Amino acid sequence: MYASFIRAAITALAMVGCLPSILSAGPPLLQHANTYKGSQDVYGWLMSEKLDGIRGYWNGKLLLTRQGRVIHTPPWFTENFPAFALDGELWRKRNDFAFVQRTVLDEIPSKNWREITYNIFEVPGADGDFPTRLDKAGQWFFAHPATHVRVINQIECQGTDHLDAFLESIESMGGEGVVVKDPTLAFEAGRSAHVLKVKHFSDMEGTVIAHNPGKGKFEGIMGSLTLRLENGIQFKLGTGFTMAQRKAPPPIGASVTFKYQGFTRNGVPRFASFMRVRRD
Incomplete structure (x- = not known):
């Protein structure tokens, strides 16, 4: 209850402009x-x-x-x-x-x-x-x-x-x-x-722009994510997820980190595998 009160107070102060330097x-x-x-x-x-x-x-x-x-x-x-x-x-x-x-x-x-x-x-x-x-x-x-x-x-x-x-x-x-x-x-x-x-592998981040339905054992849950990289390239990331993550995938707009090994001729990360969602 105390934590909820503090969060509400912070939000209220921000709305009236009392915390501009702290929250932005x-x-x-x-x-x-x-x-x-x-x-x-x-x-x-x-x-x-x-x-x-x-x-x-x-x-x-x-x-x-x-x-x-x-x-x-x-x-x-x-x-x-x-x-x-x-x-x-x-x-x-x-x-x-x-x-x-x-x-x-x-x-x-x-x-x-x-x-x-x-x-x-x-x-x-x-x-x-x-x-x-x-x-x-x-x-x-x-x-x-x-x-x-x-x-x-x-x-x-x-x-x-x-x-x-x-x-x-x-x-x-x-x-x-x-x-x-x-x-x-x-x-x-x-x-x-x-x-x-x-490192022995590289990692980078992409923004989730779509959830793609799974097939076979993944039918009815997420099969892959479509990611957009910083340079505008889009590709599907389909490995590295747990079943729990497939049932509740990272939301559209989330930033996710994946590991990979080099790039294809078209600039798509090779052997890409999901690591985690970034919140920072």
Whole structure:
């Protein structure tokens, strides 16, 4: 009952314009990784585990999703955060995305926040190269301790064999993959050829534009989704779903993540398989 009252109060305040800065922050300017194809020279770059959580951008006042939605943290979670920007991952452990998404995107913060950590991988507004920017965050939290915050450890890459071995060790523990980044450059927002995600499979997102009826054992339930990619290409995604998901498929307009292996001549993802619905 209390949670319902709080939600109603927030909605009422928003309707009269009392919470414009809280409920409509706008998408932040983020740096996005490209895909490692094996041909790029990453010797001397810094590498770290790619955490599979919810991205959290701290703008100095509010914690936002990558789409600019406000993340409703408990007050204690951000009370020691700095006035400058941070970019990081809200995470608990490997193979635990559903718990993180459910906890982080709830409008009413629950006790589950005690299990969430904030893992910093960039300081967007800072001057200098990548290590200098990360050091700014490290120095801040050394002076203002927060046990649930850490700066992600970076390892200098000694070449492709080193990268392959590191990726194998991460995946053997159930991790998603690795990020490698040129440490010498200043921060630049947007898709970057100097930040690469390394996995044994690729993933991307598409918007659900249609539900297609199933046949055979899937008769009477969803057989596939028609997705539209960011570049406008449309295709049918029909594998990777549980029976429960086929009976209650992601709604039209939902953003879903799928994994794939390369593209056809027409730009359609090959061997695509559903992973999850994104709410952030």
